[in-house]
Amino acid sequence: MIPGPIEFEPSVLRAMGSATTSHVAPNFIESFGKSLEMMKSIWQCPSGQPFILAGSGTLAMDTAAANLVEPGDKALVISTGYFGDRFAEILKRYGADVTMLKSATGGVIDPDAIESELRRTKYKVLTFTHVDTSTAVLVDPVPIGLLGKKYGVLTILDGVCSVAGEEIRQEEWGIDVVLTASQKAVGVPPGLALLVVSPEAIDKWKSRTTLVGSYYSDWSNWLPIMNAYANRKPSYFGTPAVNLVAALEVSLQLILREGLDVRFERHKRTGDAFRAGIAALGLDQVPVNNQVAANTLSAPMYPDGISGPEFLSSVSSQGVILAGGLLPEIKDKYFRIGHMGSVNKGDIITTLSAIESGLKHCGYPVVTGASINAALNILNI
Numbered sequence: 044m045i046p047g048p049i050e051f052e053p054s055v056l057r058a059m060g061s062a063t064t065s066h067v068a069p070n071f072i073e074s075f076g077k078s079l080e081m082m083k084s085i086w087q088c089p090s091g092q093p094f095i096l097a098g099s100g101t102l103a104m105d106t107a108a109a110n111l112v113e114p115g116d117k118a119l120v121i122s123t124g125y126f127g128d129r130f131a132e133i134l135k136r137y138g139a140d141v142t143m144l145k146s147a148t149g150g151v152i153d154p155d156a157i158e159s160e161l162r163r164t165k166y167k168v169l170t171f172t173h174v175d176t177s178t179a180v181l182v183d184p185v186p187i188g189l190l191g192k193k194y195g196v197l198t199i200l201d202g203v204c205s206v207a208g209e210e211i212r213q214e215e216w217g218i219d220v221v222l223t224a225s226q227k228a229v230g231v232p233p234g235l236a237l238l239v240v241s242p243e244a245i246d247k248w249k250s251r252t253t254l255v256g257s258y259y260s261d262w263s264n265w266l267p268i269m270n271a272y273a274n275r276k277p278s279y280f281g282t283p284a285v286n287l288v289a290a291l292e293v294s295l296q297l298i299l300r301e302g303l304d305v306r307f308e309r310h311k312r313t314g315d316a317f318r319a320g321i322a323a324l325g326l327d328q329v330p331v332n333n334q335v336a337a338n339t340l341s342a343p344m345y346p347d348g349i350s351g352p353e354f355l356s357s358v359s360s361q362g363v364i365l366a367g368g369l370l371p372e373i374k375d376k377y378f379r380i381g382h383m384g385s386v387n388k389g390d391i392i393t394t395l396s397a398i399e400s401g402l403k404h405c406g407y408p409v410v411t412g413a414s415i416n417a418a419l420n421i422l423n424i
C-alpha cells in the first residue's frame with residue numbers, strides 16, 4: 044500500500060514474463076501500436092502524440108523540459124510539494140529562467156495568483172503537479188488549462204500519481220503535456236515513461252532554434268519511431284523495454300475495460316473511505332481540506348509522541364507496507380498510504396486494521412474498528 048510501485052494484476056505480470064521478442068517482431072509492433080492508441084483514450088486526448096520511453100517518471104519530466112525549453116525561456120512552476128520542486132530543478136538544467144509559486148504545505152495555489160503572475164510576465168511554459176505524492180495534495184487542472192490557453196503558455200502536467208486514477212481530460216481541458224510513469228495508477232512494473240503531447244506543443248517544439256540538450260530524450264529521435272509503430276511498421280532508435288510494453292498493453296486494456304468514469308469514481312470512493320477512516324482515529328492529514336486531497340494516496344500525520352519507524356514496522360509486521368514521509372520540511376511527522384489501481388474493500392479494511400494496531404502498539408488510544416466503520420459507511424453506500 045505504498046504510492047508506487049503498486050500491486051500489479053496477475054495478467055500484467057504474466058505478460059511481463061512472456062518470452063522477449065524482437066523489438067521489430069510483428070506481435071511486438073502490434074502491442075506497441077495498440078498501447079499508443081489506448082494511451083490517447085485514457086488521457087482523453089484523441090489528437091495528442093503519445094510517447095512510450097524506457098525510463099522512470101523523472102525521465103518523462105526531463106523529456107518534456109528538454110524538448111519544450113530553450114536556454115533563456117521563462118518557465119513558471121506551480122509547486123505543491125517535492126515533485127513540483129523537482130520540476131524547477133529539471134527546467135533550470137535546460138537553461139530555463141524559472142519562477143516558482145510554492146504553496147503552503149498541504150495547500151494549493153489560488154488560480155487568481157497564477158493569473159496575476161501570467162499577466163505580469165510572458166512565460167513559455169508552466170508546470171504543475173496533479174497529485175504531489177509528497178503531500179497527497181490534488182490540484183484542479185481545469186482553471187490552469189484555461190489560463191494556459193488565455194495567456195498562450197504551454198501547460199505541462201506531472202500526472203505521475205494521477206493518470207488512470209484521478210479524472211483527466213487532456214484535450215477538453217487544454218493541457219499540452221500530460222506525463223506519467225508505469226508503476227503508479229497505470230499498473231505496470233517500473234520502467235516506462237509515458238507522455239501525451241498536444242499538436243500545439245509539437246509545433247512549438249518544431250520551431251526551436253537550438254538543439255534539444257538531451258540526445259536520448261530528443262523527440263527528433265522518437266517521433267519517427269512512435270509514428271512507425273502507430274502505422275504498424277518496424278523502426279529503431281533505441282531498444283524499447285519489450286516486456287514492459289507487453290505488460291503495458293494488458294494493463295491499459297484492463298483500465299479501458301473497467302471504464303474511465305467507473306475507475307475514477309472507484310478511486311474517489313477509496314480516497315473518501317481512507318480519509319474518513321483516518322479522521323475517525325483523530326489523526327490530522329497533510330492536505331488542508333478534503334477539496335484538495337488526492338484520491339490516489341493519503342498522508343496522515345502521526346499523533347504527538349508516536350515514533351514513525353516504530354509505527355511503520357509494527358504495521359509491516361502485520362503484512363501491510365506503508366510509506367514514510369517525503370517532504371523534507373515534515374518528513375518525520377507523517378506517513379503515506381498509496382491506494383491506486385486494483386485496491387478493493389478487503390485491502391482498505393486490512394490496511395486500516397493494521398494502522399489501528401500499529402497506533403495501539405505505539406501507545407495511542409484507539410477504539411477498535413473505529414476507522415473501519417467510518418470507511419464502511421462510505422464504501423457500503
Ligand SMILES: *Cc1c(COP(=O)(O)O)cnc(C)c1O
Nearest residue numbers: 099100101126174176203204224
Ligand atoms: C513518483 C513521482 C515522480 C517520479 O517518478 P519516478 O518514476 O520515481 O522517477 C514524479 N512526480 C510524481 C507526482 C510522482 O508521484
